Amino acid sequence: MSTDYNRYxxxxxxxxxxxxxGTTVDVTQDVDVSDWIADGGIGETNRELxxxxxxFASQYVFGDVKLLGLNHKGRWSGPEVATSYFPYSRDLxxxxxxxxxxxxxxxxxxxxxxxxxxxxxxxxxxxVEFSVxxxxxxLRKNTVSSGALTNGMLFSAAIKALIxxxxxxxxxxxxxxxxxxxxxxxxxxxxxxxxxxxxxALQALLAAANSVLYVNxxxxxxxxxxxxxxxxxxxxxxxxxxxxxxxxxSISSYNTGLHRAFNSVVVNGEVASxxxxxxxxxxxxxxxxxxxxxxxxxxxxxxARMLREFKAPKIEFILEVSANDAEGLDLLDLALVDYGPQLxxxxxxxxxxxxxxxxxxxxxxxxxxxxxxxxxxxxxIIGIKKIPASGTAQIxxxxxxxxxxxxxxxxxxxxxxxxxxxxxxxxx
Amino acid sequence: xxxxxxxxxFDRNLGLYKDGAGISATTNDALAKLMIDIxxxxxxxxxxxxxxxxxxxxxxxxxxxxIDRLLIVDHNLKxxxxxxxxxxxxxxxxxxxxxxxxxVGGISETAFADSTAYYEFAEVTTSRIQxxxxxxxxxxxxxxxxxxxxxxxxxxxxxYPIIAPTLNRPEVGKFALSGRLxxxxxxxxxxxxxxxxxxxxxxxNVLAASLFDRDEAFLCWLCGGRRGSxxxxxxxxxxxxxxxxxxxxxxxxxxxxxxNRYINPIDLxxxxxxxxx
Numbered sequence: 003m004s005t006d007y008n009r010y011x012x013x014x015x016x017x018x019x020x021x022x023x024g025t026t027v028d029v030t031q032d033v034d035v036s037d038w039i040a041d042g043g044i045g046e047t048n049r050e051l052x053x054x055x056x057x058f059a060s061q062y063v064f065g066d067v068k069l070l071g072l073n074h075k076g077r078w079s080g081p082e083v084a085t086s087y088f089p090y091s092r093d094l095x096x097x098x099x100x101x102x103x104x105x106x107x108x109x110x111x112x113x114x115x116x117x118x119x120x121x122x123x124x125x126x127x128x129x130v131e132f133s134v135x136x137x138x139x140x141l142r143k144n145t146v147s148s149g150a151l152t153n154g155m156l157f158s159a160a161i162k163a164l165i166x167x168x169x170x171x172x173x174x175x176x177x178x179x180x181x182x183x184x185x186x187x188x189x190x191x192x193x194x195x196x197x198x199x200x201x202x203a204l205q206a207l208l209a210a211a212n213s214v215l216y217v218n219x220x221x222x223x224x225x226x227x228x229x230x231x232x233x234x235x236x237x238x239x240x241x242x243x244x245x246x247x248x249x250x251x252s253i254s255s256y257n258t259g260l261h262r263a264f265n266s267v268v269v270n271g272e273v274a275s276x277x278x279x280x281x282x283x284x285x286x287x288x289x290x291x292x293x294x295x296x297x298x299x300x301x302x303x304x305x306a307r308m309l310r311e312f313k314a315p316k317i318e319f320i321l322e323v324s325a326n327d328a329e330g331l332d333l334l335d336l337a338l339v340d341y342g343p344q345l346x347x348x349x350x351x352x353x354x355x356x357x358x359x360x361x362x363x364x365x366x367x368x369x370x371x372x373x374x375x376x377x378x379x380x381x382x383i384i385g386i387k388k389i390p391a392s393g394t395a396q397i398x399x400x401x402x403x404x405x406x407x408x409x410x411x412x413x414x415x416x417x418x419x420x421x422x423x424x425x426x427x428x429x430x
Numbered sequence: 431x432x433x434x435x436x437x438x439x440f441d442r443n444l445g446l447y448k449d450g451a452g453i454s455a456t457t458n459d460a461l462a463k464l465m466i467d468i469x470x471x472x473x474x475x476x477x478x479x480x481x482x483x484x485x486x487x488x489x490x491x492x493x494x495x496x497i498d499r500l501l502i503v504d505h506n507l508k509x510x511x512x513x514x515x516x517x518x519x520x521x522x523x524x525x526x527x528x529x530x531x532x533x534v535g536g537i538s539e540t541a542f543a544d545s546t547a548y549y550e551f552a553e554v555t556t557s558r559i560q561x562x563x564x565x566x567x568x569x570x571x572x573x574x575x576x577x578x579x580x581x582x583x584x585x586x587x588x589x590y591p592i593i594a595p596t597l598n599r600p601e602v603g604k605f606a607l608s609g610r611l612x613x614x615x616x617x618x619x620x621x622x623x624x625x626x627x628x629x630x631x632x633x634x635n636v637l638a639a640s641l642f643d644r645d646e647a648f649l650c651w652l653c654g655g656r657r658g659s660x661x662x663x664x665x666x667x668x669x670x671x672x673x674x675x676x677x678x679x680x681x682x683x684x685x686x687x688x689x690n691r692y693i694n695p696i697d698l699x700x701x702x703x704x705x706x707x
Binding site: 104244247345346351355 | 446447448461463464467468469471472473475576602614615616617645676706707
């Protein structure tokens with residue numbers, strides 16, 4: 003019999019009292035996941051950095067997910083019903099959606115919390131539709147209170163102060179060791195952030211610090227620069243791969259990244275610019291105002307760091323792969339993409355081999371297509387969208403590096419197929 | 431002993447480069463991995479070799495594998511041997527049967543004349559295979575091997591269902607202003623339909639059902655190791671000795687009893703589609 007895999011599981015951890023969570027329950031049998039292509043099952047999950055074109059610093063997006071709970075036994079009713087999963091409140095219950103891969107291993111693809119105000123009862127169908135909010139919703143429910151941030155605090159300390167509060171840490175995992183900004187300057191006027199939502203204050207601090215925030219698969223909050231995570235690169239291969247490693251279903255939205263390139267950055271009126279890049283690509287300016295920064299020196303440093311990060315256009319595109327191939331990937335992981343034209347022998351036999359083919363005797367292969375992404379280019383993952391309905395995932399990639407010449411793997415891969423060596427091999 | 435039955439089905443190639451297998455050759459070592467890819471258009475070829483030179487290919491499987499079949503696909507070798515690693519030494523396979531009958535003393539050929547070699551042998555568990563080649567079918571040519579396969583047999587059809595292989599080259603293109611088609615044809619994709627109508631052999635039905643149950647791709651060899659007279663008047667594409675494909679079943683398993691009498695044989699269509707192993 004076939005192995006049981008490619009399934010989804012939903013785990014629920016409700017509040018038992020204010021800010022205190024109870025036991026985790028596997029509620030899969032009571033959620034409409036048996037037919038996961040149906041409406042009302044599990045929607046798409048999305049995590050993305052710098053989402054949106056023609057800008058950056060629009061920060062982390064972790065999209066909401068809809069769950070349809072079958073309520074004929076009252077499991078999804080409020081705490082007033084004895085059989086309910088919720089002993090205290092339907093609001094802010096932790097939800098974890100897991101995917102079981104071919105090997106039978108479950109891994110988390112989404113974490114969120116229920117939102118009572120968006121919950122809807124469907125009486126006729128004995129069902130309850132939950133809008134499971136992204137974890138940043140916890141951050142949106144707080145405001146920055148007076149005194150939480152102080153003048154002279156470094157950006158990193160301010161970010162830690164905003165995140166390390168009970169309402170957040172009961173839902174997400176916080177560790178000071180995971181908070182590392184790219185540019186760490188002092189907050190000049192903390193009062194500028196009072197009464198903002200925590201999320202708005204965080205976004206501003208992260209933009210000024212040239213850093214990003216995301217939640218990893220373990221539920222830990224990570225703040226770091228946009229530099230890739232290093233280590234081994236995950237490989238994505240196109241139809242031309244001879245070794246059967248093909249795992250790219252499609253490529254879309256391929257572009258040079260010019261929409262996200264800015265060669266003139268203005269922060270609080272202080273300008274940082276690169277004339278070489280504006281000569282080449284035309285003037286591309288972006289403007290920021292940070293009320294908590296009053297020092298012109300700091301404003302200049304922030305502008306310079308943003309310019310350094312975004313002056314060079316970097317290739318971006320979206321890969322569609324199977325859900326299995328997207329498992330275990332995290333934002334800012336390194337990726338190698340090897341996509342190129344398919345080759346067929348011109349004489350119907352074997353392809354000519356670089357270094358062995360005879361010029362004048364062997365024939366160039368027939369190439370099918372012209373689009374190519376060389377394997378020498380290094381990419382980092384800036385978005386992961388999982389689509390249970392189709393069993394696929396969309397991986398958004400951006401070339402690494404900050405100049406026009408970087409963003410390459412250090413050891414180039416020499417292709418085996420191509421032309422004979424002119425001047426080395428004999429004529430027929 | 432001879433090879434019996436018709437179309438054969440094997441587990442996927444258990445020694446693929448993409449799964450972590452390593453392979454080396456005496457000459458043109460950098461090309462050796464082309465023998466363990468999935469392309470029929472790539473091959474390893476020796477360099478500076480002739481019929482007095484022995485080329486040795488050492489193949490490290492991704493992990494220790496239990497195998498009972500070895501294939502050397504699309505090659506030009508005349509004199510060659512194949513052995514497996516016991517853990518401490520190279521050893522001959524036992525109870526070997528090739529496409530021309532039983533072999534004595536393991537896999538050792540001196541006058542091989544076909545394009546593909548196939549061997550059935552007593553099951554072994556090993557992590558390495560060694561192939562040595564000395565002579566080519568046309569004397570003193572460079573040795574060439576397209577694909578090496580080690581695997582376990584899943585089953586052989588003993589009956590003769592209707593098998594219709596299709597080799598399609600998907601086309602991409604648009605009509606130009608002139609009205610002519612600007613198109614490019616992609617590589618061949620193999621598909622096959624197997625139709626069992628009033629099929630008398632229960633074991634074939636069971637085999638077909640087991641293939642349907644598999645989640646992984648498997649190898650399909652429609653000729654089953656047979657070629658020429660008296661088996662084939664003409665060899666068509668898909669039925670050649672070189673025609674091995676990694677496939678999966680496609681569509682539903684839809685067996686019916688003939689005339690709805692449960693004691694009757696069954697009708698069973700099976701669709702195969704080429705897949706990544």
